[in-house]
Amino acid sequence: MDQQQRFEPQEQNTFFEDGRAMRQPVEGTVSRGNLRHDKVYYQGINEDSSFVEEIPVELTKSFLYRGKDRYEVYCTPCHGISGDGQGIIMTGNYGFVPAPSFHIDRLRNQSNGYLYSVIANGIRTMPSYAQQIPVKDRWAIVGYLRALQKSQNATEEEIRQYDVNLTSMQEEFKNQQAAAAAAEAKAAEGASDEVSVERGKAIAEENVCGSCHSLDGSKIIGPTWKGLYGREVELEDGSTVTADEEYLKESITNPSAKVVKGFPPSMVPYDQLSESEIGSLVAYIKSLNDAAE
Ligand code: HEC
Ligand code: HEC
Known part of the structure; x- marks a missing residue:
């Protein structure tokens, strides 16, 4: 069955007048379940091909949780649980091109349609996840990416709206910074000028x-x-x-x-x-x- 004669995509076929092996559906065909005219929803782009700004699905809490669930299944191995690009595959020295953090300005300022397109089409060395992730779930993941970005970039004012002890959080953060700085200084001390x-x-x-x-x-x-x-x-x-x-x-x-x-x-x-x-x-x-x- 592997070896039968067939036409490759885009191949020529002189049998037809227009020379194409790939045929259009017969005129008047009624699509059942495959009509994807809604570019905003299916492709994340507007009529003029620019990326859409808004997520074209209502953002409910359960929808965001669906996004979280799907993100954790499909994206964390590379992008990390918080989206910092430090997933297990990236930190494990498996030879992958590093994935960027989602918390850089360039990705914070991208439109929702752009993020959708990365999932649907892949980008540079990241493969497409169109086969694994259906359209609605892709939007749910985009919604969750936004939540992740927000979580890493909240203002003091926003944090104050929640029942958290900001002073102790700031204290803890300062301690962490100090520990990191101390570790760095120690590493710099041991840094060599050796060429080998x-x-x-x-x-x-x-x-x-x-x-x-x-x-x-x-x-x-x-x-x-x-x-x-x-x-x-x-x-x-x-x-x-x-x-x-x-x-x-x-x-x-x-x-x-x-x-x-x-x-x-x-x-x-x-x-x-x-x-x-x-x-x-x-x-x-x-x-x-x-x-x-
Ligand atoms: C197998 C590892 C891997 C998985 C899984 C993965 N990515 Fe990526 N992703 C990458 C790599 C590598 C890059 C950087 C690609 C490059 O610049 O060559 C990237 C880049 C990105 C970017 C940034 C694009 C830009 O403009 O720089 C976004 C957004 C993104 N991924 C989203 C996702 C989402 C959402 C998922 C889950 C559906 C996902 N990725 C799953 C490896 C992965
Ligand atoms: C994302 C892929 C990528 C990574 C990662 C990368 N390179 Fe390259 N490198 C290239 C490409 C593509 C070229 C050829 C194009 C050019 O000259 O810019 C190149 C060219 C080179 C060349 C010249 C090779 C020649 O045949 O003349 C050297 C040397 C080099 N890279 C060293 C490094 C070193 C050292 C690192 C790690 C610190 C590194 N590269 C990481 C993609 C990469």
Whole structure:
């Protein structure tokens, strides 16, 4: 049954006058259950294709709880229970492109239709959840995302409306901040200026460079690191450059300066890394050549 003759989507078929294998429904066909003309509801867009601002379903408490339930099933593994992008898959070093926090301004200011579209169509490296999540549940999740965003960005005035002890919360927050600052200071004390292959390998793992760069020659999202050092690299603008230390450093801190031919410029600059961290990454990439020899 797997091997029978068939037409692929969009394939040509000379049997029909218009040459298309994919046929329109016969004129006068009455749709049963598949009429999806309501773009606002089914696609989250207006007639002019802009994203809708409002959620086109009445927001009741039970609807939001439905959203919470579905969010926790489908989104928490990557986005985390509070939407901070620290889901178990992201913190577990499985090589995923990091998911952003929902509590950044860019995502707080997105329209509801945009969030709906991310669930329905996926975005960049996030797959679509259209197969798993029916339309109404997608809107419920959007509603719950808004609740999550609100929960992480409430004003003092809003919090005062609830029966909470604000002073003790603030105290607790201050203690947490102090503990975090102390831990950071301690880490900075132990931070080294050491440049080494081992350190470079660890930094590459922490930053999941391997989700885009393979070590075995295969092409993922970015070029492989196998044999990269010393290679003649063809660039998007037609020129070539030798992958020496300078080039590798620049590729890490400012990847769009020289874009490798055949790859989208999808790497973000890692300019927050220190001199010795970048040096270590370069040493690590260089060491891959020695290992191969
Ligand atoms: C398998 C992991 C995974 C799951 C599950 C997942 N996401 Fe994502 N999501 C990502 C990643 C990775 C990105 C960042 C994609 C990129 O920028 O390449 C992302 C990005 C997003 C964004 C931000 C888009 C932007 O403009 O940057 C939203 C909103 C989002 N996801 C919502 C959801 C919702 C809602 C669910 C549950 C229905 C969900 N995601 C499930 C991995 C996941
Ligand atoms: C989201 C995917 C992605 C991640 C994560 C990523 N890169 Fe890249 N990288 C790319 C792409 C795509 C290119 C090629 C396009 C370009 O030159 O900008 C590239 C290019 C490079 C190059 C030049 C490669 C060549 O063949 O000339 C180096 C070196 C590099 N990246 C290092 C790193 C390091 C180190 C990290 C982790 C700290 C990292 N990258 C993380 C996508 C990524």
